[in-house]
Amino acid sequence: MVSTVLSATMDGLKVEFVRVEADVSNGLPLLHMVGYLSAEVKDAGERVRTAIGNTGIRIPPKRIIINLSPATVKKRGASFDLPIAAAILTALGVIGEDALKDILLIGELNLEGKVLKVPGILPIVMEAQKKGCQTCMIPSENEMEGQVVQGINIIGVKHLQDVLDYVSHPAEFQKQHRGIHRAVRIKYGKEKQLDFCDIQGQEMLKRAVEVAVAGQHNLLLVGTPGSSKTMIAKRVPSILPPLTEEERIEISKIYSIMGLLKEDEPLVSTRPFRELHHTVTKTALVGGGMIPRPGEISLAHCGVLMMDELAEYPKNVLEVLRQPLEEHEIQIVRVRGAYVFPAEFFLVAAMNPCPCGYYPDMEKCRCTKSEVDHYLGKISQPFLSRIDICVEAPRVAYQDLKEQKTCDSSAAIRERVCAARNIQKARYQGKAFTTNSRIPESDIQTFCRLDEEGEKMMKLAYEKMNLTARTYYKVLRVARTIADLEGKTQIRCIHLSEALSYREMNHKYWES
Ligand SMILES: [Zn+2]
Structure with missing residues:
Protein backbone atom coordinates (compact mmCIF):
# COMPACT_ATOMS: atom_id res chain seq x y z
CA MET A 1 0.00 0.00 0.00
CA VAL A 2 1.19 3.52 -0.81
CA SER A 3 0.63 6.29 1.73
CA THR A 4 1.24 10.02 1.35
CA VAL A 5 2.03 12.62 4.02
CA LEU A 6 2.43 16.36 3.44
CA SER A 7 5.55 18.19 4.65
CA ALA A 8 7.61 21.24 3.69
CA THR A 9 11.14 22.58 3.60
CA MET A 10 12.92 25.90 3.10
CA ASP A 11 14.91 26.89 0.05
CA GLY A 12 16.50 30.22 0.96
CA LEU A 13 13.50 32.23 2.16
CA LYS A 14 11.07 30.23 0.01
CA VAL A 15 8.83 27.51 1.39
CA GLU A 16 8.64 24.35 -0.74
CA PHE A 17 5.92 21.80 -0.05
CA VAL A 18 7.07 18.19 -0.14
CA ARG A 19 5.03 14.99 -0.41
CA VAL A 20 6.41 12.02 1.48
CA GLU A 21 5.26 8.71 0.02
CA ALA A 22 5.84 5.28 1.52
CA ASP A 23 5.26 1.96 -0.19
CA VAL A 24 5.35 -1.32 1.70
CA SER A 25 5.44 -4.56 -0.28
CA ASN A 26 6.59 -8.13 0.02
CA GLY A 27 10.14 -8.81 -1.02
CA LEU A 28 13.61 -8.63 0.42
CA PRO A 29 13.37 -6.63 3.65
CA LEU A 30 14.93 -3.21 3.09
CA LEU A 31 14.29 0.50 3.57
CA HIS A 32 15.21 2.58 0.56
CA MET A 33 14.82 6.34 0.16
CA VAL A 34 14.72 8.32 -3.10
CA GLY A 35 13.88 11.86 -4.26
CA TYR A 36 16.89 14.23 -4.60
CA LEU A 37 18.03 13.83 -1.00
CA SER A 38 21.00 15.32 0.81
CA ALA A 39 23.12 13.08 3.03
CA GLU A 40 21.19 14.08 6.21
CA VAL A 41 17.91 13.03 4.67
CA LYS A 42 19.34 9.71 3.45
CA ASP A 43 20.40 9.03 7.04
CA ALA A 44 16.80 9.49 8.16
CA GLY A 45 15.96 5.88 7.20
CA GLU A 46 17.91 4.27 10.02
CA ARG A 47 16.94 6.96 12.53
CA VAL A 48 13.26 6.62 11.75
CA ARG A 49 13.32 2.82 11.80
CA THR A 50 14.95 2.85 15.25
CA ALA A 51 12.57 5.54 16.54
CA ILE A 52 9.56 3.50 15.41
CA GLY A 53 11.04 0.40 17.08
CA ASN A 54 11.59 2.28 20.32
CA THR A 55 7.98 3.47 20.28
CA GLY A 56 7.07 -0.20 20.60
CA ILE A 57 6.03 -0.90 17.03
CA ARG A 58 7.58 -3.83 15.23
CA ILE A 59 8.31 -3.16 11.58
CA PRO A 60 7.59 -6.39 9.63
CA PRO A 61 10.37 -7.66 7.38
CA LYS A 62 9.14 -6.07 4.18
CA ARG A 63 10.40 -3.94 1.35
CA ILE A 64 9.80 -0.25 2.19
CA ILE A 65 10.38 2.49 -0.39
CA ILE A 66 10.22 6.14 0.60
CA ASN A 67 9.90 8.83 -2.06
CA LEU A 68 10.10 12.57 -1.42
CA SER A 69 8.62 14.67 -4.23
CA PRO A 70 8.85 16.94 -6.21
CA ALA A 71 12.17 15.61 -7.44
CA THR A 72 13.23 19.12 -8.48
CA VAL A 73 13.57 20.30 -4.86
CA LYS A 74 16.67 19.25 -2.96
CA LYS A 75 15.60 17.88 0.44
CA ARG A 76 17.85 18.88 3.31
CA GLY A 77 17.96 18.70 7.08
CA ALA A 78 16.37 16.34 9.56
CA SER A 79 12.87 17.83 9.53
CA PHE A 80 11.49 15.03 7.32
CA ASP A 81 11.97 12.38 10.03
CA LEU A 82 8.49 12.81 11.47
CA PRO A 83 6.60 12.78 8.14
CA ILE A 84 8.67 9.77 6.97
CA ALA A 85 7.80 7.87 10.16
CA ALA A 86 4.14 8.83 9.76
CA ALA A 87 4.11 7.71 6.12
CA ILE A 88 5.65 4.33 7.04
CA LEU A 89 3.17 3.81 9.88
CA THR A 90 0.30 4.67 7.54
CA ALA A 91 1.56 2.30 4.84
CA LEU A 92 1.84 -0.44 7.49
CA GLY A 93 -1.73 0.21 8.57
CA VAL A 94 -0.76 1.31 12.10
CA ILE A 95 -2.24 4.73 11.30
CA GLY A 96 -5.56 4.88 9.45
CA GLU A 97 -5.43 5.68 5.76
CA ASP A 98 -7.11 9.10 6.03
CA ALA A 99 -6.04 9.99 9.56
CA LEU A 100 -3.29 12.38 8.48
CA LYS A 101 -5.00 13.69 5.37
CA ASP A 102 -4.69 17.51 5.11
CA ILE A 103 -2.18 17.63 7.95
CA LEU A 104 1.28 19.01 7.35
CA LEU A 105 3.92 17.23 9.44
CA ILE A 106 7.40 18.40 10.28
CA GLY A 107 9.96 17.45 12.92
CA GLU A 108 13.22 15.67 13.65
CA LEU A 109 13.26 12.38 15.56
CA ASN A 110 15.91 11.03 17.86
CA LEU A 111 16.47 7.30 18.30
CA GLU A 112 14.08 7.13 21.25
CA GLY A 113 11.30 8.60 19.14
CA LYS A 114 11.37 12.05 20.70
CA VAL A 115 10.37 14.88 18.36
CA LEU A 116 13.05 17.59 18.21
CA LYS A 117 12.83 21.27 17.35
CA VAL A 118 13.47 22.35 13.73
CA PRO A 119 14.13 25.73 12.07
CA GLY A 120 11.77 27.53 9.67
CA ILE A 121 8.45 26.73 11.39
CA LEU A 122 7.04 30.27 11.17
CA PRO A 123 7.36 30.75 7.39
CA ILE A 124 6.25 27.14 6.74
CA VAL A 125 3.09 27.42 8.87
CA MET A 126 2.32 30.80 7.26
CA GLU A 127 2.56 29.31 3.77
CA ALA A 128 0.58 26.23 4.80
CA GLN A 129 -2.22 28.48 6.05
CA LYS A 130 -2.20 30.43 2.77
CA LYS A 131 -2.36 27.17 0.83
CA GLY A 132 -5.51 26.23 2.71
CA CYS A 133 -3.97 23.58 4.91
CA GLN A 134 -6.12 22.95 8.02
CA THR A 135 -3.63 21.55 10.50
CA CYS A 136 0.11 21.47 11.13
CA MET A 137 1.73 18.90 13.39
CA ILE A 138 5.04 20.33 14.61
CA PRO A 139 7.57 19.72 17.42
CA SER A 140 6.11 20.94 20.69
CA GLU A 141 9.21 23.07 21.27
CA ASN A 142 8.21 25.03 18.15
CA GLU A 143 4.56 25.19 19.13
CA MET A 144 4.48 28.83 20.25
CA GLU A 145 6.10 29.85 16.99
CA GLY A 146 3.42 28.00 15.01
CA GLN A 147 0.64 29.48 17.18
CA VAL A 148 1.58 32.96 15.94
CA VAL A 149 -0.20 32.18 12.66
CA GLN A 150 -3.95 32.73 12.81
CA GLY A 151 -6.49 30.50 11.10
CA ILE A 152 -4.66 27.20 11.27
CA ASN A 153 -4.77 24.40 13.80
CA ILE A 154 -1.41 23.67 15.45
CA ILE A 155 -0.66 20.35 17.12
CA GLY A 156 2.56 20.21 19.08
CA VAL A 157 4.04 16.73 19.54
CA LYS A 158 6.80 15.66 21.91
CA HIS A 159 7.13 12.04 20.89
CA LEU A 160 6.21 9.82 17.97
CA GLN A 161 3.72 8.21 20.37
CA ASP A 162 1.82 11.56 20.43
CA VAL A 163 1.11 11.14 16.71
CA LEU A 164 -0.45 7.75 17.41
CA ASP A 165 -2.43 9.18 20.35
CA TYR A 166 -3.67 12.01 18.16
CA VAL A 167 -4.88 9.81 15.31
CA SER A 168 -6.70 7.43 17.61
CA HIS A 169 -8.54 10.22 19.51
CA PRO A 170 -7.96 13.61 17.82
CA ALA A 171 -10.56 15.54 19.80
CA GLU A 172 -9.40 14.22 23.16
CA PHE A 173 -5.74 14.83 22.34
CA GLN A 174 -6.43 18.43 21.43
CA LYS A 175 -8.57 19.01 24.48
CA GLN A 176 -5.79 17.82 26.75
CA HIS A 177 -3.23 19.95 25.01
CA ARG A 178 -5.28 23.10 24.87
CA GLY A 179 -4.98 23.22 28.63
CA ILE A 180 -1.23 23.30 28.25
CA HIS A 181 -1.35 26.26 25.85
CA ARG A 182 -3.33 28.31 28.24
CA ALA A 183 -0.78 27.78 30.93
CA VAL A 184 1.98 29.15 28.72
CA ARG A 185 2.15 32.89 28.70
CA ILE A 186 4.10 34.65 25.99
CA LYS A 187 6.81 36.62 27.71
CA TYR A 188 8.39 39.64 26.11
CA GLY A 189 11.79 39.99 27.64
CA LYS A 190 12.41 43.60 28.56
CA GLU A 191 16.12 43.62 29.04
CA LYS A 192 17.53 46.66 30.78
CA GLN A 193 18.84 48.92 28.07
CA LEU A 194 21.78 51.26 28.11
CA ASP A 195 20.63 54.88 28.28
CA LEU A 401 32.91 65.41 32.94
CA LYS A 402 32.94 67.74 35.90
CA GLU A 403 29.70 69.59 35.35
CA GLN A 404 27.34 66.60 35.49
CA LYS A 405 24.77 68.45 33.41
CA THR A 406 21.48 66.75 33.05
ZN1 LIG B 1 48.24 58.08 15.08
Missing part, protein backbone atom coordinates in the same frame (compact mmCIF):
# COMPACT_ATOMS: atom_id res chain seq x y z
CA PHE A 196 21.95 58.05 26.67
CA CYS A 197 21.66 59.89 29.96
CA ASP A 198 24.71 57.91 31.18
CA ILE A 199 26.92 59.85 28.77
CA GLN A 200 28.14 63.26 29.81
CA GLY A 201 28.84 65.78 27.07
CA GLN A 202 29.38 64.77 23.43
CA GLU A 203 26.21 66.63 22.47
CA MET A 204 27.29 66.82 18.81
CA LEU A 205 27.62 63.06 18.59
CA LYS A 206 24.32 62.43 20.29
CA ARG A 207 22.65 64.86 17.92
CA ALA A 208 24.15 63.08 14.90
CA VAL A 209 22.87 59.73 16.22
CA GLU A 210 19.41 61.20 16.69
CA VAL A 211 19.33 62.51 13.11
CA ALA A 212 20.65 59.19 11.79
CA VAL A 213 18.00 57.12 13.57
CA ALA A 214 15.21 59.58 12.72
CA GLY A 215 15.83 59.26 8.98
CA GLN A 216 17.45 55.79 8.86
CA HIS A 217 20.75 57.31 7.69
CA ASN A 218 24.08 55.47 7.65
CA LEU A 219 26.35 56.91 10.32
CA LEU A 220 30.11 56.94 10.85
CA LEU A 221 31.69 58.20 14.07
CA VAL A 222 35.39 58.96 13.88
CA GLY A 223 37.29 59.77 17.03
CA THR A 224 40.09 59.22 19.47
CA PRO A 225 39.99 56.30 21.88
CA GLY A 226 37.99 57.24 24.94
CA SER A 227 35.75 59.67 23.09
CA SER A 228 32.75 57.51 24.00
CA LYS A 229 31.94 56.84 20.34
CA THR A 230 31.46 53.14 21.02
CA MET A 231 29.39 53.83 24.14
CA ILE A 232 27.18 56.11 22.08
CA ALA A 233 26.81 53.64 19.22
CA LYS A 234 25.81 50.91 21.69
CA ARG A 235 22.95 53.08 22.94
CA VAL A 236 21.30 53.29 19.52
CA PRO A 237 18.84 50.43 20.34
CA SER A 238 17.41 52.55 23.15
CA ILE A 239 16.09 55.15 20.70
CA LEU A 240 14.90 52.96 17.82
CA PRO A 241 11.21 53.29 16.96
CA PRO A 242 8.99 50.28 17.75
CA LEU A 243 8.43 47.59 15.12
CA THR A 244 5.22 47.44 13.16
CA GLU A 245 3.34 44.13 13.19
CA GLU A 246 4.31 43.54 9.56
CA GLU A 247 8.00 44.13 10.29
CA ARG A 248 7.90 41.77 13.28
CA ILE A 249 6.61 38.95 11.10
CA GLU A 250 9.10 39.67 8.34
CA ILE A 251 12.07 39.67 10.72
CA SER A 252 10.79 36.67 12.67
CA LYS A 253 10.65 34.59 9.48
CA ILE A 254 14.38 35.17 8.94
CA TYR A 255 15.16 34.38 12.59
CA SER A 256 13.00 31.26 12.36
CA ILE A 257 14.95 29.93 9.38
CA MET A 258 18.20 30.56 11.23
CA GLY A 259 16.80 28.81 14.32
CA LEU A 260 17.29 32.00 16.37
CA LEU A 261 13.77 32.48 17.70
CA LYS A 262 13.46 31.95 21.43
CA GLU A 263 10.98 29.32 22.50
CA ASP A 264 9.05 31.73 24.73
CA GLU A 265 9.32 34.68 22.34
CA PRO A 266 7.88 33.40 19.06
CA LEU A 267 8.05 36.83 17.38
CA VAL A 268 11.02 39.16 17.48
CA SER A 269 9.86 42.05 19.66
CA THR A 270 12.59 44.66 19.26
CA ARG A 271 14.42 46.06 16.26
CA PRO A 272 17.52 44.03 15.47
CA PHE A 273 20.84 45.54 16.50
CA ARG A 274 23.61 43.33 15.16
CA GLU A 275 27.01 44.14 16.58
CA LEU A 276 29.73 42.75 14.35
CA HIS A 277 33.34 41.91 15.03
CA HIS A 278 36.02 42.67 12.45
CA THR A 279 36.83 38.98 12.12
CA VAL A 280 33.44 38.37 10.47
CA THR A 281 33.71 36.51 7.17
CA LYS A 282 32.13 37.68 3.95
CA THR A 283 29.68 34.78 4.02
CA ALA A 284 28.67 35.39 7.63
CA LEU A 285 28.16 39.05 6.80
CA VAL A 286 26.07 38.97 3.63
CA GLY A 287 24.94 35.34 3.62
CA GLY A 288 25.79 32.52 1.28
CA GLY A 289 27.26 29.06 1.51
CA MET A 290 26.48 25.99 -0.55
CA ILE A 291 22.90 26.19 0.62
CA PRO A 292 22.46 29.95 0.76
CA ARG A 293 21.55 31.18 4.22
CA PRO A 294 20.94 34.76 5.31
CA GLY A 295 23.89 36.62 6.86
CA GLU A 296 24.26 39.37 9.46
CA ILE A 297 22.92 42.06 7.11
CA SER A 298 19.64 40.13 6.84
CA LEU A 299 19.55 39.49 10.58
CA ALA A 300 19.82 43.31 10.86
CA HIS A 301 16.78 43.68 8.54
CA CYS A 302 14.58 46.59 9.73
CA GLY A 303 17.24 47.44 12.29
CA VAL A 304 20.87 48.36 12.70
CA LEU A 305 24.18 46.86 11.71
CA MET A 306 26.88 48.08 14.05
CA MET A 307 30.53 47.93 13.02
CA ASP A 308 33.02 49.18 15.57
CA GLU A 309 36.68 49.62 14.54
CA LEU A 310 35.59 49.92 10.91
CA ALA A 311 39.15 50.24 9.57
CA GLU A 312 40.06 46.86 11.09
CA TYR A 313 37.73 45.02 8.73
CA PRO A 314 39.37 43.47 5.67
CA LYS A 315 38.79 45.62 2.62
CA ASN A 316 36.96 42.90 0.70
CA VAL A 317 34.48 42.54 3.58
CA LEU A 318 33.71 46.27 3.47
CA GLU A 319 33.40 46.31 -0.31
CA VAL A 320 30.86 43.49 -0.30
CA LEU A 321 28.60 45.77 1.78
CA ARG A 322 28.38 48.37 -0.96
CA GLN A 323 25.62 46.69 -2.93
CA PRO A 324 23.28 45.95 0.00
CA LEU A 325 23.87 49.45 1.41
CA GLU A 326 22.49 50.77 -1.85
CA GLU A 327 19.82 48.22 -2.72
CA HIS A 328 18.70 47.11 0.76
CA GLU A 329 18.74 43.46 -0.24
CA ILE A 330 21.36 40.95 -1.29
CA GLN A 331 21.37 38.61 -4.24
CA ILE A 332 23.25 35.37 -4.00
CA VAL A 333 23.59 33.57 -7.29
CA ARG A 334 23.84 29.79 -7.41
CA VAL A 335 23.67 27.31 -10.27
CA ARG A 336 20.05 26.57 -9.42
CA GLY A 337 19.04 30.23 -9.43
CA ALA A 338 19.36 33.48 -7.52
CA TYR A 339 18.45 33.84 -3.86
CA VAL A 340 17.36 37.26 -2.64
CA PHE A 341 17.55 38.06 1.07
CA PRO A 342 16.20 41.32 2.50
CA ALA A 343 18.71 43.70 4.13
CA GLU A 344 16.82 46.89 4.95
CA PHE A 345 19.21 48.00 7.70
CA PHE A 346 21.17 51.14 8.37
CA LEU A 347 24.79 51.20 9.37
CA VAL A 348 26.23 52.60 12.57
CA ALA A 349 30.03 52.49 12.34
CA ALA A 350 32.85 53.84 14.45
CA MET A 351 36.59 54.06 13.90
CA ASN A 352 39.81 55.67 15.09
CA PRO A 353 41.34 58.22 12.73
CA CYS A 354 44.73 56.44 12.67
CA PRO A 355 46.38 53.33 14.16
CA CYS A 356 47.28 55.11 17.44
CA GLY A 357 44.00 56.98 17.47
CA TYR A 358 45.16 60.58 17.95
CA TYR A 359 45.49 61.95 14.41
CA PRO A 360 45.17 64.88 13.54
CA ASP A 361 46.53 65.91 16.98
CA MET A 362 50.17 65.92 15.88
CA GLU A 363 51.46 66.33 19.42
CA LYS A 364 50.00 63.01 20.43
CA CYS A 365 49.81 61.00 17.19
CA ARG A 366 52.77 58.67 16.83
CA CYS A 367 51.90 57.52 13.31
CA THR A 368 53.77 58.43 10.15
CA LYS A 369 51.93 60.15 7.34
CA SER A 370 51.88 56.97 5.29
CA GLU A 371 50.54 54.95 8.21
CA VAL A 372 47.67 57.40 8.58
CA ASP A 373 47.01 57.35 4.83
CA HIS A 374 47.07 53.59 4.74
CA TYR A 375 44.71 53.35 7.70
CA LEU A 376 42.18 55.82 6.35
CA GLY A 377 42.60 54.35 2.86
CA LYS A 378 41.01 51.11 4.08
CA ILE A 379 37.70 52.93 3.79
CA SER A 380 37.28 53.54 0.06
CA GLN A 381 35.60 56.59 -1.46
CA PRO A 382 32.70 54.53 -2.86
CA PHE A 383 32.13 53.14 0.65
CA LEU A 384 32.28 56.62 2.20
CA SER A 385 29.82 57.95 -0.34
CA ARG A 386 27.29 55.50 1.10
CA ILE A 387 27.61 57.10 4.53
CA ASP A 388 25.06 59.87 5.08
CA ILE A 389 26.37 61.29 8.31
CA CYS A 390 30.01 61.38 9.32
CA VAL A 391 30.99 63.09 12.57
CA GLU A 392 34.11 63.59 14.57
CA ALA A 393 34.08 62.58 18.20
CA PRO A 394 36.30 64.93 20.15
CA ARG A 395 37.88 63.84 23.40
CA VAL A 396 35.42 64.40 26.24
CA ALA A 397 36.03 67.90 27.59
CA TYR A 398 37.11 68.10 31.22
CA GLN A 399 34.34 70.59 31.86
CA ASP A 400 31.73 68.11 30.57
CA CYS A 407 21.18 65.39 29.54
CA ASP A 408 18.35 63.91 27.52
CA SER A 409 17.34 60.39 28.42
CA SER A 410 16.91 57.81 25.69
CA ALA A 411 13.15 58.00 26.22
CA ALA A 412 13.13 61.72 25.38
CA ILE A 413 15.27 61.24 22.29
CA ARG A 414 13.20 58.29 21.16
CA GLU A 415 10.06 60.37 21.38
CA ARG A 416 11.54 62.95 18.99
CA VAL A 417 12.75 60.18 16.67
CA CYS A 418 9.29 58.62 16.56
CA ALA A 419 7.62 61.97 15.88
CA ALA A 420 9.97 62.55 12.92
CA ARG A 421 9.37 59.01 11.65
CA ASN A 422 5.61 59.55 11.83
CA ILE A 423 5.91 62.71 9.74
CA GLN A 424 7.86 60.73 7.15
CA LYS A 425 5.41 57.84 7.16
CA ALA A 426 2.49 60.18 6.56
CA ARG A 427 4.31 62.07 3.80
CA TYR A 428 5.30 58.91 1.93
CA GLN A 429 1.97 57.17 2.23
CA GLY A 430 1.37 55.00 -0.84
CA LYS A 431 5.06 55.14 -1.79
CA ALA A 432 7.44 52.19 -1.73
CA PHE A 433 9.57 53.85 0.99
CA THR A 434 8.87 55.22 4.46
CA THR A 435 11.99 57.12 5.53
CA ASN A 436 13.97 60.07 4.16
CA SER A 437 17.14 58.09 3.49
CA ARG A 438 15.17 55.91 1.08
CA ILE A 439 13.76 58.71 -1.12
CA PRO A 440 14.68 57.74 -4.68
CA GLU A 441 16.62 60.32 -6.68
CA SER A 442 13.62 60.85 -8.95
CA ASP A 443 11.54 62.03 -5.96
CA ILE A 444 14.17 64.26 -4.35
CA GLN A 445 12.93 67.41 -6.09
CA THR A 446 9.42 66.77 -4.81
CA PHE A 447 10.26 66.10 -1.18
CA CYS A 448 13.54 67.94 -0.56
CA ARG A 449 12.93 71.26 -2.25
CA LEU A 450 15.17 74.07 -1.02
CA ASP A 451 14.18 77.72 -0.72
CA GLU A 452 16.06 80.39 -2.64
CA GLU A 453 18.67 80.91 0.02
CA GLY A 454 19.13 77.19 0.41
CA GLU A 455 19.71 76.81 -3.31
CA LYS A 456 22.47 79.40 -3.16
CA MET A 457 24.11 77.70 -0.20
CA MET A 458 23.91 74.31 -1.87
CA LYS A 459 25.43 75.57 -5.10
CA LEU A 460 28.36 77.02 -3.24
CA ALA A 461 28.86 73.92 -1.13
CA TYR A 462 28.64 71.62 -4.14
CA GLU A 463 31.72 73.24 -5.65
CA LYS A 464 33.61 73.89 -2.45
CA MET A 465 33.08 70.49 -0.86
CA ASN A 466 33.56 68.59 -4.05
CA LEU A 467 30.21 66.77 -3.76
CA THR A 468 29.22 64.06 -6.22
CA ALA A 469 25.69 63.42 -7.45
CA ARG A 470 25.35 60.69 -4.82
CA THR A 471 26.58 62.80 -1.91
CA TYR A 472 24.51 65.79 -3.10
CA TYR A 473 21.34 63.70 -2.79
CA LYS A 474 22.47 62.36 0.55
CA VAL A 475 22.88 65.89 1.93
CA LEU A 476 19.36 66.77 0.81
CA ARG A 477 17.88 63.67 2.42
CA VAL A 478 19.65 64.40 5.71
CA ALA A 479 18.48 68.04 5.56
CA ARG A 480 14.93 66.72 5.13
CA THR A 481 15.28 64.67 8.31
CA ILE A 482 16.67 67.62 10.27
CA ALA A 483 13.70 69.75 9.18
CA ASP A 484 11.34 66.90 10.17
CA LEU A 485 12.89 66.68 13.63
CA GLU A 486 11.91 70.32 14.00
CA GLY A 487 8.47 69.67 12.57
CA LYS A 488 9.14 72.05 9.64
CA THR A 489 7.72 71.48 6.16
CA GLN A 490 10.24 73.70 4.38
CA ILE A 491 13.94 72.86 4.50
CA ARG A 492 15.75 76.02 5.63
CA CYS A 493 19.39 77.07 5.48
CA ILE A 494 19.92 76.09 9.09
CA HIS A 495 18.84 72.51 8.30
CA LEU A 496 20.94 72.38 5.16
CA SER A 497 24.04 73.72 6.85
CA GLU A 498 23.80 71.07 9.57
CA ALA A 499 23.43 68.40 6.89
CA LEU A 500 26.47 69.77 5.07
CA SER A 501 28.47 69.76 8.30
CA TYR A 502 28.02 65.98 8.39
CA ARG A 503 30.07 65.71 5.20
CA GLU A 504 32.90 67.98 6.29
CA MET A 505 34.66 65.19 8.12
CA ASN A 506 34.89 63.23 4.95
CA HIS A 507 36.53 66.22 3.29
CA LYS A 508 38.93 66.77 6.16
CA TYR A 509 40.22 63.22 6.58
CA TRP A 510 39.90 61.58 3.19
CA GLU A 511 40.26 64.31 0.61
CA SER A 512 43.11 66.34 2.03
